[in-house]
Amino acid sequence: MAGLDKPALRGAAERGEPLVDITISFADGFDYADLTRRLNRLADDILVHDLPHYTPSCRLAVATKAALGRESGWVIRRAPCPAGGYWWEEVVEPSRLPTDLRGCIVGMGLTQPGGDDDGQPYEWR
DSSP: OTTOOSHHHHHHHHTTOOOEEEEEEEOTTSOHHHHHHHHHTTOTTEEEEEEEESEEEEEEEEEOHHHHHHHHOOEEEEEEOTTSSEEEEEEEOOOOOOGGGTTTEEEEEEOSSOTTOOOOOOOOO
16 A cells, blocks of 8 residues: 555555545546646545556546545445455446546546455445
8 A cells, every 4th residue: 555645545544444446547638647636636535646557548546435436426335256355346437527627537447456455345434
């Protein structure tokens, strides 16, 4: 969980809350570094990594379940993983973004298993 330099994320990790690792794909033609900074200013429980992930327009991020619901309407829950333990399951796809980011993000997805999630079964609100 290196790089969790935001107090709310660090606190969530310290109390054992399962964090969510996601990918964010930006639309072509934008300043991806600027979009990353703007996303990082949204909340103290979302961290978008600066470095591209596979393509210049893709970023990895870590967030709390609550942050994803609050900021994007994304509803996820814990579900048993076929290989053992638990992972995230999408219930409702992301449905909204802050006004200044609309049209800048073309996709968001879960990474399974995430590096910030040790497979614990419980839900956090």
